[in-house]
Amino acid sequence: NAGVMQNPRHLVRRRGQEARLRCSPMKGHSHVYWYRQLPEEGLKFMVYLQKENIIDESGMPKERFSAEFPKEGPSILRIQQVVRGDSAAYFCASSGARSTGELFFGEGSRLTVL
């Protein structure tokens, strides 16, 4: 499967722990986007990255959240000191060039904070 791969699919953390979500874009894609879906809401843009660069992180909470897309390896979305409100589905998407709306999405990572 050469699609966007996310792992883990499900992650359970206790309050105060760290969560790391990984995303491998589609082969040949160098643009990665993270979206978050809270219960009963649509997906919300979090961050846009290209290899080794954060292009736009305007949708990321100012504290505890960070993202990277290193030269080698997957993109990582990191949430420190998780709280219950972080429970959500986190979707990664990729594109071959800056997106005009057509994105390829992974299956999502569902984070549950106890």
Add this chain to the structure above:
Amino acid sequence: GNSVTQMEGPVTLSEEAFLTINCTYTATGYPSLFWYVQYPGEGLQLLLKATKADDKGSNKGFEATYRKETTSFHLEKGSVQVSDSAVYFCALIANDYKLSFGAGTTVTVRA
């Protein structure tokens, strides 16, 4: 800002029934409009799109027409199948790369 409002679900239909999912939007400028679909156990995938007023997007028997006068992009299919059971998301993009999504509508088609 940009926003998308779509019909709340869940929607349950019998096979061969007609499906409509309403979607309206608010946007600055001239957005492009999309329907994404998420089948069970899979990621979202693009179903169809329209980039300007009066355009009709179509794919897999689904259609949606970009109506600027009513700011709508309703999804329709004339005869659904069990395999159409999925979550459907209406979305738009306007002047940048950020998609704005509706909350999603869960559709279940029964044989």
